[in-house]
Amino acid sequence: MNIQTFFRTHTRVSTVLHLCSFLIIIYSLTMLVPMVVAWLFRDGYITPFFNTFVVSMLIGVMGWKLTNNSEDKYLQKRDGFMVACLFWLIFSIMSAMPFYLDQRLDLSFTDAMFEGVSGITTTGASVLSNIDTLPKSILFYRAQLNFLGGLGIIVLAVAIMPFLGIGGARIYQSEMPGPMKEEKLTPRLADTARSMWGLYSLLALVTTVAYYLAGMNWFDAICHSLSTVSLGGFSTHGASIGYYHSSAIELVGGVFSILAAVNFSLYYIAIIQRSLKPIYRNAEFQFMMLIMAIVVVVSWLELVRTHTFGAGDAFIHGFFQAVSVMTDNGLGTADFPNWPDAVVLLMLGASFFGGCFGSTCGGIKAMRFLLLYKQGRSEINQLVRPNAIITTKVAGEKVNDRVMRSIWGLFFLWIFFTCFFIWGLVAIGHDFKTAYGTVAACINNMGLGWGETAAGFEPLKDPAKWLMCLAMIFGRLEIFPVLIVFSKSFWRY
Numbered sequence: 001m002n003i004q005t006f007f008r009t010h011t012r013v014s015t016v017l018h019l020c021s022f023l024i025i026i027y028s029l030t031m032l033v034p035m036v037v038a039w040l041f042r043d044g045y046i047t048p049f050f051n052t053f054v055v056s057m058l059i060g061v062m063g064w065k066l067t068n069n070s071e072d073k074y075l076q077k078r079d080g081f082m083v084a085c086l087f088w089l090i091f092s093i094m095s096a097m098p099f100y101l102d103q104r105l106d107l108s109f110t111d112a113m114f115e116g117v118s119g120i121t122t123t124g125a126s127v128l129s130n131i132d133t134l135p136k137s138i139l140f141y142r143a144q145l146n147f148l149g150g151l152g153i154i155v156l157a158v159a160i161m162p163f164l165g166i167g168g169a170r171i172y173q174s175e176m177p178g179p180m181k182e183e184k185l186t187p188r189l190a191d192t193a194r195s196m197w198g199l200y201s202l203l204a205l206v207t208t209v210a211y212y213l214a215g216m217n218w219f220d221a222i223c224h225s226l227s228t229v230s231l232g233g234f235s236t237h238g239a240s241i242g243y244y245h246s247s248a249i250e251l252v253g254g255v256f257s258i259l260a261a262v263n264f265s266l267y268y269i270a271i272i273q274r275s276l277k278p279i280y281r282n283a284e285f286q287f288m289m290l291i292m293a294i295v296v297v298v299s300w301l302e303l304v305r306t307h308t309f310g311a312g313d314a315f316i317h318g319f320f321q322a323v324s325v326m327t328d329n330g331l332g333t334a335d336f337p338n339w340p341d342a343v344v345l346l347m348l349g350a351s352f353f354g355g356c357f358g359s360t361c362g363g364i365k366a367m368r369f370l371l372l373y374k375q376g377r378s379e380i381n382q383l384v385r386p387n388a389i390i391t392t393k394v395a396g397e398k399v400n401d402r403v404m405r406s407i408w409g410l411f412f413l414w415i416f417f418t419c420f421f422i423w424g425l426v427a428i429g430h431d432f433k434t435a436y437g438t439v440a441a442c443i444n445n446m447g448l449g450w451g452e453t454a455a456g457f458e459p460l461k462d463p464a465k466w467l468m469c470l471a472m473i474f475g476r477l478e479i480f481p482v483l484i485v486f487s488k489s490f491w492r493y
Contacts, residue, residue, distance in 0.1 A: 014067045016079055020086050021063030027091055028056035031098070033144060038137035045137045048102040056094055078490055081481045088473050092117040095145055098138075105138070110462045117469045118457075119145030121476040122360065124233020124330040124447030127458040127465070131238040136219065139236045143223035146232025149476070150360040151200050151264075199267050200360075204229045207256045214248040224331075228253060229260045231360045233330025233447040238456075241320070242333040247313075250320035253331055261288065261327040261355025283395045284356050288366040295350045296322045299343050306340045318343075326350040328362035330447030337437075337454030344450060348437060351444040352414070362445030362475055364414055368407045371399060413479045418443055421471050428464045438464075442471040 031053035038046040096116030099107050107115070111127045118125045119142055126142075128134065207225035212218060220236050227234045237243035241253050262285060269278040279285055299322045303314035317334045324331050325347040337344065354363020375392045382390050392399045418439055425435035430452060437450020438460065452459045460468065474482060484490050 016082050016086070017063060018067035019083055020090060021060050021067060023083075023087060024056055024060035024090060024094070025064065027094060027148075028053050028060060030144065030148060031056070034098070034137045034141040037140045038135070041136040043135035043137050045102060045104075045135045048098040049137070049141070051101055052094065052097040055097070078484075081484045081490070084477060084481050085485050088121070088476060091120050092469070092473070095120045098141060108462075110465050111458070114457065114465045114469055115142075116145070117472050118447065119232070119234060120149040121445055121472045122146050122149045122230050122232035122328075122362065123442060123445045123472045123475075124227065125441055125449065125453075125457045125468070125472075126234065126447075127456060127460075129238075129456065129458060131236070132243075140219075140223055142234040143226040143232075143236075146230040146234050147204065147226035150230025150232060150260075151196060195268055196264055199264050200229065203256070203259060207252075210252045210256065211249065214252045215244060215246050216249065224253070225256075227331065228256050228329060229360065231257065231260050231327050231329040231355075231362070231445075233324075233328075235331060240332040241324075242335065247316045250316055250333055253329075254320040254323040257323045257327045257329045257331075258289075258292070260329070261359045261361045263356040263358035265358050266356075282356075284367040284370060287370045288353075288356055291350075291353060291366070291369075292323060292326055295326055295346060298346060302340060302343050302346075306343075308339060308343075309334070322347055322350065325446060325448060326353055327355045328444050328446040330441070332448055336448065337450050344437075348440045348450065351440050351446040352418075354444065364411065367394075368411065370394065371404065371407055372411065374399075375404060410479065413483070414443070417471070417474060417479065421467060424467050425460075425464050428461055428467070430460070430464060438468060439471060442468040443475040445472060445475045 031049045035046050035049045035053070038044070038049065092113065093116070096109075096112040099105055099115050100109055100112035105112075105128070107127070114125075114127050117123070124146065131139075204225050207228050208218075208221045211221035211224050211228075216224065223234075223236050224241075226232070233240075235241065235243075241250055262279065263282070266279045266282055266285065270276055296319050299318040300315050303309050303318050304311050308314065309317060313334075320331075320333055321336050323329070324333075328351055336347075352363050353369060354365045355361035357365050357367050371392065371394065374394065378390045378392050382388065392404065421439040421443060422432070422435045425438060426432055430438070434449070434451030434453055437448075438453045438457070441447050441449050441453070449457060457465070457468070
């Protein structure tokens with residue numbers, strides 16, 4: 001590395017650290033909300049949040065000051081990938097601190113990290129036991145983690161970054177999934193971020209009211225609404241939604257899980273045009289609803305056939321659970337992991353499907369599967385008619401080869417790392433059923449396990465928990481950004 005390259009690299013790293021310090025400052029402020037909740041309910045858990053706030057704020061301010069002399073405050077695209085990866089690493093550690101600092105929770109550092117990573121990545125897999133007895137502030141904090149991670153706190157930060165002279169667009173493109181990397185709902189990125197969070201918050205408010213009207217108290221309604229719109233899955237009860245034994249609550253949870261799995265840009269366009277046509281005419285939305293209907297119907301019929309429930313209960317439970325797992329929400333009901341294996345396997349497989357681009361869901365996403373299906377059909381037609389010119393199209397638009405290559409690349413990597421993580425858990429000492437269910441829950445950010453992790457993820461061995469932390473971050477960032485940062489070409493200027 002020559003002198004010029006060294007100083008150029010030093011400048012880029014300084015800019016990245018400067019931006020990360022700003023994000024730490026912003027994130028530290030979120031600790032004030034559970035502090036207020038702890039004060040309102042007098043549960044005695046203010047100290048862990050206060051200590052996290054102070055430590056994070058000091059680190060953020062020190063980092064901001066020490067790197068404030070960087071001459072170049074604008075990020076290149078490659079720097080956006082680094083910030084996105086550092087963001088999830090740093091915020092995972094910060095998210096774990098309140099769990100670890102309060103000795104009354106009796107969590108090891110490994111368990112605290114697992115809970116923090118699971119919350120901020122909207123996975124919803126928990127190692128906590130006796131959730132019903134936890135303090136209100138902890139319960140709210142878990143839901144808040146889901147909410148902040150759902151759309152990405154980076155997007156929130158982007159809304160005020162223009163005032164700091166920092167290139168927020170690069171981070172936005174690195175963190176947001178799919179087509180959202182390129183599109184803007186409004187001319188300015190800051191306006192886009194505010195629009196997204198406005199719609200997100202409005203949906204959370206409506207969900208809260210719906211849960212309350214369905215029978216929840218206000219506290220549970222607020223917490224479950226934050227978990228539902230983020231498709232995060234943390235609940236205020238160990239039995240999750242099944243605690244309430246309420247068909248109305250399950251219907252609310254299922255409907256709003258679907259709404260949260262829709263591309264948020266479609267909501268914005270629908271509001272501007274004052275019409276629902278942009279939503280129900282969208283090819284990805286139609287494909288998602290078709291696959292979801294198939295999974296719901298098959299689950300319902302199988303639950304009836306195996307006499308697990310009567311026809312009415314089978315439909316309610318099957319609808320809610322199929323939607324919750326497929327959208328990677330992860331809220332559970334009616335002892336789902338102990339349903340017939342055929343139903344559980346179907347739903348775990350559906351968790352890889354996910355929802356729409358630009359939503360809060362996990363998984364591979366509906367549009368990618370739609371394009372893979374269309375290309376597969378095109379290949380069959382090409383084999384039948386070798387001389388024909390056949391192209392892959394969506395909504396009448398030709399899909400270029402670059403997009404298809406990236407989709408095939410991600411699909412391969414998703415399956416490869418799923419197999420690798422399953423092998424890792426088996427090598428650590430867990431059975432295959434547990435390994436498959438756990439990896440599906442973590443890499444798809446879905447949160448409902450199987451086998452040993454059916455009732456919670458505490459039985460996992462410590463090395464397995466760290467491996468699943470990596471799987472959750474891989475799934476949240478859709479693998480590529482992590483691999484890019486660790487590639488040789490990334491560091492070659």
